[in-house]
Every structure is written in C-alpha cells, then in structure tokens.
Amino acid sequence: MNFTNHFLLFMLQFILVLGCAANPGVQLEIQDKYVVLDNGIVQVTIANPEGYVTGIQYNGVDNLLEVISNETDRGYWDMVWDEGGNKTTAKGKKGKGRFERMETTNLEVVVENEEQVELSFTRIWNASLEGKIAPLNIDKRFILLRGSSGFYTYAIYEHLKEWPAFDLDNTRIVFKLRKDKFHYMVVADNRRRFMPLPDDREEGRGQILDYPEAVLLVNPVEPEFKGEVDDKYEYSIESRNNRVHGWISTNSFEPTGFWLITPSPEFRSAGPLKQYMASHVGPYSLSVFHSTHYSGLDLIMKFGPNEPWKKVFGPMFIYLNSLSNGENPITLWKDAKKQLVDEAESWPYTFPASKELLSSKQRGKVQGRLLVQDRYIKDASIPVSGGYVGLASPGNAGSWQRESKGYQFWTTTDDKGYFSIINIRPGNYNLYSWVIGYIGDYKYGSIINITSGSNINVGELVYEPPRDGPTLWEIGIPDRTAAEFYVPDPNPKYINKLYVNHPDKFRQYGLWERYADLYPKEDLVYTVGLSDFRKDWFFAQVSRKKENNTYQATTWKINFNLDHVDTIGTYKLRVALASIHYADLQVRINNAEANPPLFSSGQIGSDNAIARHGIHGLYWLFNIEVQGNLLVKGNNTLFLTQPINTSPFQGILYDYIRLEGPSMDQTYG
Incomplete structure (x- = not known):
C-alpha cells in the first residue's frame, strides 16, 4: 500500500x-x-x-x-x-x-x-x-x-x-x-x-x-x-x-x-x-x-x-x-x-419498532384532477387551483369534518387542478373535496380501497356545486369562515397587543359585546347594492347585551330590490354558516312576524367558536326554497332571526348568503 x-x-x-x-x-x-x-x-x-x-x-x-x-x-x-x-x-x-x-x-x-x-x-x-x-x-x-x-x-x-x-x-x-x-x-x-x-x-x-x-x-x-x-x-x-x-x-x-x-x-x-x-x-x-x-x-x-x-x-x-x-x-x-x-x-418514519406504523411501501396513493362546473358562471368545466382533496372514512359529503375514529389524508390541487395524495394507510375511504369560492361539498361516488402499494388514478372529477338559478345577489365569500366580514376593534379594556393591527384581529377577546356598542337599539340592516359586507356586516349575529346583563334576541334585515318576479317560479336561498352555537336560524321574507317562519334550523351547533375567537367552527349549508309569490317587484326584505338569548355566546357566524332566481329550465322550459 x-x-x-x-x-x-x-x-x-x-x-x-x-x-x-x-x-x-x-x-x-x-x-x-x-x-x-x-x-x-x-x-x-x-x-x-x-x-x-x-x-x-x-x-x-x-x-x-x-x-x-x-x-x-x-x-x-x-x-x-x-x-x-x-x-x-x-x-x-x-x-x-x-x-x-x-x-x-x-x-x-x-x-x-x-x-x-x-x-x-x-x-x-x-x-x-x-x-x-x-x-x-x-x-x-x-x-x-x-x-x-x-x-x-x-x-x-x-x-x-x-x-x-x-x-x-x-x-x-x-x-x-x-x-x-x-x-x-x-x-x-x-x-x-x-x-x-x-x-x-x-x-x-x-x-x-x-x-x-x-x-x-x-x-x-x-x-x-x-x-x-x-x-x-x-x-x-x-x-x-x-x-x-x-x-x-x-x-x-x-x-x-x-x-x-x-x-x-x-x-x-x-x-x-x-x-x-x-x-x-x-x-x-x-x-x-x-x-x-x-x-x-x-x-x-x-x-x-x-x-x-x-x-x-x-x-x-x-x-x-x-x-x-x-x-x-x-x-x-x-x-x-x-x-x-x-x-x-422522512414521513412515514422507518425507525419506530411497532408494526402499527406502516412504511411507505405498505401504503397507497391516489391521484387525479379536480374541475368545477357552474353553468351560471361558465359552461365549461374549469380546473380548480388550491382546492382541498382528501380521503377519510366513508360517509356523506362533508362528513369528514365530524369524523374522528379513522385517519385522514389531504392535499391541495395545483394550478391545473391535479392532485396526488400519498402515503395512505390501507383501508376503505371516500374521496372528499371543497373549493374556496364555491359552496357545498364534493364526494366521489365510489369507495376507494387502498391496499399496500396501490396507485389509484381516479381521472378527472367534476364538482358541480349547488346551483338552481342565476345569482340575484350575494353576501360574503364562500370560504367557510366569517373573516371577510366586519370585525370590530376590541374594547380598549380587553386588548391582546399581538393582534392590534393584525390580520387575525378576530382573535381579540370580547368582540361579541361590541355588537351592542355598535347596534345599541336597532339591529343590523344590510341593503344589497349599497352596503359593503366588509364594512356593514358584523362578523357574528349574537344577542344584544342589555344594561341589566340580560340578552335580547336579534333580527338582521337584508333589503333587496327585484326588477321582475316570477310569482309561480321557485327561487333558492343558499345560507352557508361558518359556525352556529346553541342557536336557531330563522328565515322570513317580507313579514317579520310570519309564524311559522319560512325556515328554522332549530337549536343546533355547539362549537363555541364565537367565545373562542375561532372565526369558524363546523360548516353548515342550508338550501331554502322560496316560492315566487312571497316576493314582490321592487323592495323586499329578508329577515334573519336568532331568537335564543340566554347567553352572550349563542349565535351565528355566516359564511355566505346567495339568492338565486328560478332556473332557466324552470322559467323557459
């Protein structure tokens, strides 16, 4: 050597x-x-x-x-x-x-x-x-x-x-x-x-x-x-x-x-x-x-x-x-x-000794492409950029947000709608999706069975979000949060300095009490075409606190004008909620005292997102039929009432509201 x-x-x-x-x-x-x-x-x-x-x-x-x-x-x-x-x-x-x-x-x-x-x-x-x-x-x-x-x-x-x-x-x-x-x-x-x-x-x-x-x-x-x-x-x-x-x-x-x-x-x-x-x-x-x-x-x-x-x-x-x-x-x-x-x-790790931690070779993969089609926006299907696609236990569309016993695997689509979900544990799953800018949830029709080493291509998936007719008006952005609405400055007595001039200002304590400060006697009134939801729609519909520390139920009004009404047609009101906590959403049109209301959710929800500064909890979507004879040519008013008033935290975070006219097929068919 x-x-x-x-x-x-x-x-x-x-x-x-x-x-x-x-x-x-x-x-x-x-x-x-x-x-x-x-x-x-x-x-x-x-x-x-x-x-x-x-x-x-x-x-x-x-x-x-x-x-x-x-x-x-x-x-x-x-x-x-x-x-x-x-x-x-x-x-x-x-x-x-x-x-x-x-x-x-x-x-x-x-x-x-x-x-x-x-x-x-x-x-x-x-x-x-x-x-x-x-x-x-x-x-x-x-x-x-x-x-x-x-x-x-x-x-x-x-x-x-x-x-x-x-x-x-x-x-x-x-x-x-x-x-x-x-x-x-x-x-x-x-x-x-x-x-x-x-x-x-x-x-x-x-x-x-x-x-x-x-x-x-x-x-x-x-x-x-x-x-x-x-x-x-x-x-x-x-x-x-x-x-x-x-x-x-x-x-x-x-x-x-x-x-x-x-x-x-x-x-x-x-x-x-x-x-x-x-x-x-x-x-x-x-x-x-x-x-x-x-x-x-x-x-x-x-x-x-x-x-x-x-x-x-x-x-x-x-x-x-x-x-x-x-x-x-x-x-x-x-x-x-x-x-x-x-x-x-390095995930999934190879060094743990338990056989319950499966290696990459023991797992599977699902890939495909997600498109969305809303014929009242564009006839053709368009690729979804940044859409969420995931595998979770079999259930109804959107059930993944209430699922807890199994595993979930999520990714987002690229700018052409393609997605790839890797390292999926073997088992039976549904494929779910939702897309910012569109309401509702997508669910792929077939159960997906993942086995060791499987590579499944589901091809092109087309999500057709809920839609019956053209948009007459809308409030908010369908993104599953209330962050786009008006979030007030906190009471100066209750400040977290981190969130002063911060994009997450909704995390300040006590914002629910600011509703009574801004609306001490009369509730919120929103006029379509004049109001701006970023400034004029309070982020949470809560009870109004009174001087004797009791709480008053609230009714919000949406004023809108219709140039034409199809009195025999059916309109559709879409109400997407970002959260609801021990509250009841009641909807009435042109009659604030109508009993029963056009729609009542009943007391639902328990996510407490308002008190916990969460800006969203569980997502809810209500699709409400409105008969044309309830509407009039000219000025109309939609009443949103939350009648339960035993706590400051009972309330609703809206995500998005849309009124659709009768479908073209219904009108001209």
Missing part, C-alpha cells in the same frame, strides 16, 4: 473517530423509579413504569421542564373520557367528562442499541377496571436516536370488541416548561411574542372574565402586560397549519428552543380546518390529536359495547435547538421550520 493510500485510510479512521465522539451512541439506564435515555445531546428521564416525562436535559440546563411542578405535571399524555351513553344536561350540553393522565403499569425495552432506544410503556385493561379508567389498552412509546437533537413519542390506543361502551372527548400530549426560562412563544410567523407568566393569571394579579380561560391582567409581575387579556384560545391553530410551534428561552447563556413538530396530521380528527389548542401561557406546549373544541358534541368519539378500534397517534418530534450568545433568538424558530421540512420528508 502506497503512502497516499495509507494517508487516506488514516484520515477516514480519524473522521470516524471524531464522528463517534461528536455523536456517541444512545445510552439507556433503568432505575427503580425512572428510566433515562441519553445520546450526548439530549437526556430524557421518564417515570418507571407510569410513563411520565419528568426531565429533559439539554444545552447545559438540567431540566427544561417545570421543576417546581409535581413530576406527573411536566410531560404527559392525557385524555378526557366518559362511560358510554352519558346523559347530557337539559340544554343538551355534555358534562366535563373524566380526566385521566393515562398512567401505565409496565415498561418494556423494545429496541436498545447504539443507534436507537425505543421504550414501550403499557397499560392493559380488564373488567376489574370498569368505571375507573377508560376501557382502552394503552401503549406509549418514546424513541431516542443517535445524533438527534430531540426525541419522538407516539401511542397506540386499542378498544377490544367485547369491552364496554365509552366516549372519548379529548386526547393529547402536554409539556409544561420552566417559567423562569421560557418567555417567548411562537405559533406562526406572525403570531409570536413575549408572554405573561402563569403567576399573572392568579387571584390578585388576574381577573377572570366571562369564562375561566380568559383573564384580565390587572397586576402582572411585568408591568408591560398590565391591561392585557390572556386567553389560551387566542393561540389556537387550524390543523393544516398546526405543524410546529413552541417556546424560546432567551434569558439563558445560550438561547434555547423547545418545539413540538407534527410531521403528518393524518391521525388528527376532523380534517384540515379543525382548530386545536397549541402553545400558551404556562408555559405549555401541546400536541392535540382529538378534541371537541370548535366542534362540540358532534365530535365526541362514541364507541359501542362491541366496537373494536385501534389507532396510532403520532409520532411527534420534540425538537430542541440552541444558539450562541448574541445571535437573534428568532433564528431558532426559522431552524425549527426547517426541521419540520426534514421530518415531513
């Missing part, structure tokens, strides 16, 4: 030695009450056998989690559940349910080598536990890899066929960080700020407002927060955007970031628009997989007494990063976003 080859061999061995020193193998230490995973970068301590994360050591900090909290309150999986058939209250509301931290009873080392350690913390249910804990087998997993600046966690829930019925309201993973270190929170590029302390919410420093989650900071530790409202709901995120969020510690020698990364939302309930809690004052960081927030009773998972079920939640990646002193801490957020890209490109 010549000198050059000797030198190259020496350098290779030297590099390998340096690499091993920089990235030592993963070490596992099992103690009586704890188990410790350590890869030289991060050290994770977990209670044995309960499965709580009690400590995370990183960047010279002995524990990033709140050391003054009980060990069970630092890093944990939890759920809210109840026995099946639990009765609701007289108002139809369900009780709070039973909170459970999913404490496990057994530890198994599934993988242990220098490259990876994977631990399984399990709890096996049996009949002696009935009524005490949820009837589920639980398997919580934790993984640490060599060279990884963070760790992974996932869980497998299983309900066997012979087990009792139960309801599952919420489930998630929670991390409570050290309040003396983590003060800067980021949930999006334009939603980041220094946050108050949890102490500021306590009695004497904070004043509870209309519900316990909303607190006015009257005497905070840091005077800069005085007069602000802190409310965790102000930081909710839609599932489609809820991929990475967390906290930055800026008061340590080297700024440190703690981030929750969700590489795929496939295991979350209710599709891409479902809103979930994220990071908020605590400092807390959550990854929520299933909840009734912004959907209410419609999204409680109800399991029958003989219903088998199994689902994998995760894995999620808990990512840690740091900077040298003097660098801009927001660089940590930019790095976390890059890490999300890396994690998403």
Whole structure:
C-alpha cells in the first residue's frame, strides 16, 4: 500500500473517530423509579413504569421542564373520557367528562442499541377496571436516536370488541416548561411574542372574565402586560397549519428552543380546518390529536359495547435547538421550520419498532384532477387551483369534518387542478373535496380501497356545486369562515397587543359585546347594492347585551330590490354558516312576524367558536326554497332571526348568503 493510500485510510479512521465522539451512541439506564435515555445531546428521564416525562436535559440546563411542578405535571399524555351513553344536561350540553393522565403499569425495552432506544410503556385493561379508567389498552412509546437533537413519542390506543361502551372527548400530549426560562412563544410567523407568566393569571394579579380561560391582567409581575387579556384560545391553530410551534428561552447563556413538530396530521380528527389548542401561557406546549373544541358534541368519539378500534397517534418530534450568545433568538424558530421540512420528508418514519406504523411501501396513493362546473358562471368545466382533496372514512359529503375514529389524508390541487395524495394507510375511504369560492361539498361516488402499494388514478372529477338559478345577489365569500366580514376593534379594556393591527384581529377577546356598542337599539340592516359586507356586516349575529346583563334576541334585515318576479317560479336561498352555537336560524321574507317562519334550523351547533375567537367552527349549508309569490317587484326584505338569548355566546357566524332566481329550465322550459 502506497503512502497516499495509507494517508487516506488514516484520515477516514480519524473522521470516524471524531464522528463517534461528536455523536456517541444512545445510552439507556433503568432505575427503580425512572428510566433515562441519553445520546450526548439530549437526556430524557421518564417515570418507571407510569410513563411520565419528568426531565429533559439539554444545552447545559438540567431540566427544561417545570421543576417546581409535581413530576406527573411536566410531560404527559392525557385524555378526557366518559362511560358510554352519558346523559347530557337539559340544554343538551355534555358534562366535563373524566380526566385521566393515562398512567401505565409496565415498561418494556423494545429496541436498545447504539443507534436507537425505543421504550414501550403499557397499560392493559380488564373488567376489574370498569368505571375507573377508560376501557382502552394503552401503549406509549418514546424513541431516542443517535445524533438527534430531540426525541419522538407516539401511542397506540386499542378498544377490544367485547369491552364496554365509552366516549372519548379529548386526547393529547402536554409539556409544561420552566417559567423562569421560557418567555417567548411562537405559533406562526406572525403570531409570536413575549408572554405573561402563569403567576399573572392568579387571584390578585388576574381577573377572570366571562369564562375561566380568559383573564384580565390587572397586576402582572411585568408591568408591560398590565391591561392585557390572556386567553389560551387566542393561540389556537387550524390543523393544516398546526405543524410546529413552541417556546424560546432567551434569558439563558445560550438561547434555547423547545418545539413540538407534527410531521403528518393524518391521525388528527376532523380534517384540515379543525382548530386545536397549541402553545400558551404556562408555559405549555401541546400536541392535540382529538378534541371537541370548535366542534362540540358532534365530535365526541362514541364507541359501542362491541366496537373494536385501534389507532396510532403520532409520532411527534420534540425538537430542541440552541444558539450562541448574541445571535437573534428568532433564528431558532426559522431552524425549527426547517426541521419540520426534514421530518415531513422522512414521513412515514422507518425507525419506530411497532408494526402499527406502516412504511411507505405498505401504503397507497391516489391521484387525479379536480374541475368545477357552474353553468351560471361558465359552461365549461374549469380546473380548480388550491382546492382541498382528501380521503377519510366513508360517509356523506362533508362528513369528514365530524369524523374522528379513522385517519385522514389531504392535499391541495395545483394550478391545473391535479392532485396526488400519498402515503395512505390501507383501508376503505371516500374521496372528499371543497373549493374556496364555491359552496357545498364534493364526494366521489365510489369507495376507494387502498391496499399496500396501490396507485389509484381516479381521472378527472367534476364538482358541480349547488346551483338552481342565476345569482340575484350575494353576501360574503364562500370560504367557510366569517373573516371577510366586519370585525370590530376590541374594547380598549380587553386588548391582546399581538393582534392590534393584525390580520387575525378576530382573535381579540370580547368582540361579541361590541355588537351592542355598535347596534345599541336597532339591529343590523344590510341593503344589497349599497352596503359593503366588509364594512356593514358584523362578523357574528349574537344577542344584544342589555344594561341589566340580560340578552335580547336579534333580527338582521337584508333589503333587496327585484326588477321582475316570477310569482309561480321557485327561487333558492343558499345560507352557508361558518359556525352556529346553541342557536336557531330563522328565515322570513317580507313579514317579520310570519309564524311559522319560512325556515328554522332549530337549536343546533355547539362549537363555541364565537367565545373562542375561532372565526369558524363546523360548516353548515342550508338550501331554502322560496316560492315566487312571497316576493314582490321592487323592495323586499329578508329577515334573519336568532331568537335564543340566554347567553352572550349563542349565535351565528355566516359564511355566505346567495339568492338565486328560478332556473332557466324552470322559467323557459
């Protein structure tokens, strides 16, 4: 061997030695009450056998989690559940349910080598536990890899066929960080700020407002927060955007970031628009997989007494990063976003040991093209750009937003309408879609059966949105939110400084009370052709608050002019709602006292989006026939009444309203 080859061999061995020193193998230490995973970068301590994360050591900090909290309150999986058939209250509301931290009873080392350690913390249910804990087998997993600046966690829930019925309201993973270190929170590029302390919410420093989650900071530790409202709901995120969020510690020698990364939302309930809690004052960081927030009773998972079920939640990646002193801490957020890209490109992961986490080869693919045809806009079908296309459990069109037991897989179409949905778990699905700019929901006619390695091309799909006749007038934009309507400035007493001059100004607290300020005696009147929905249509139809703290039902008026009326024809009123909460939408035309009304939804909805600053909850579409003899040539008035007035939060968020004339076939046929 010549000198050059000797030198190259020496350098290779030297590099390998340096690499091993920089990235030592993963070490596992099992103690009586704890188990410790350590890869030289991060050290994770977990209670044995309960499965709580009690400590995370990183960047010279002995524990990033709140050391003054009980060990069970630092890093944990939890759920809210109840026995099946639990009765609701007289108002139809369900009780709070039973909170459970999913404490496990057994530890198994599934993988242990220098490259990876994977631990399984399990709890096996049996009949002696009935009524005490949820009837589920639980398997919580934790993984640490060599060279990884963070760790992974996932869980497998299983309900066997012979087990009792139960309801599952919420489930998630929670991390409570050290309040003396983590003060800067980021949930999006334009939603980041220094946050108050949890102490500021306590009695004497904070004043509870209309519900316990909303607190006015009257005497905070840091005077800069005085007069602000802190409310965790102000930081909710839609599932489609809820991929990475967390906290930055800026008061340590080297700024440190703690981030929750969700590489795929496939295991979350209710599709891409479902809103979930994220990071908020605590400092807390959550990854929520299933909840009734912004959907209410419609999204409680109800399991029958003989219903088998199994689902994998995760894995999620808990990512840690740091900077040298003097660098801009927001660089940590930019790095976390890059890490999300890396994690998403690696999905589905190949390293977890459970067979329930299927590889890419075990999954399938669906592709096709989406077009839309509305003959009153254009005769030809046109490609849909940015349309949402997804696979979810079989059901009716739009049922995906109330679906929670299965997996969902979504994508958006390109500018020519083409789409490709990859890495779909085997099973039977319907293909669903909706398109901004058009009302309603699309559902592909056939069940799609995904098998391992399948590649299905559904060809060209044409969505024909609900339409009977030409548009006589319309209000709003069919986008499933009320964001385009008039959102008032908040009461100066109840400000969150983050949302001042912000595109998400609807996240300010107390906006429902502004309706009474703007309309103290008379309700909203909108005149088609003169009014502008961006300025003249209040974003929420709520009750009017009176001086004696009672609430008054409201009736909104839409005035419109018709040059011609087909008295024997049938018109169609389309009313799309972005949310409705324990309310009743009543519609009348040209007679405010008509009884019964032309249409009544009855009391429906429980998503509470108005109180939770959500601008939308569940989507509803009502298609109301209007006989021509109810209309007159000239001036007409449409009355929208919400008569239920026992709470400030009972109300309606409209998405879009359209009156269609009789169809051409009906008129001229």
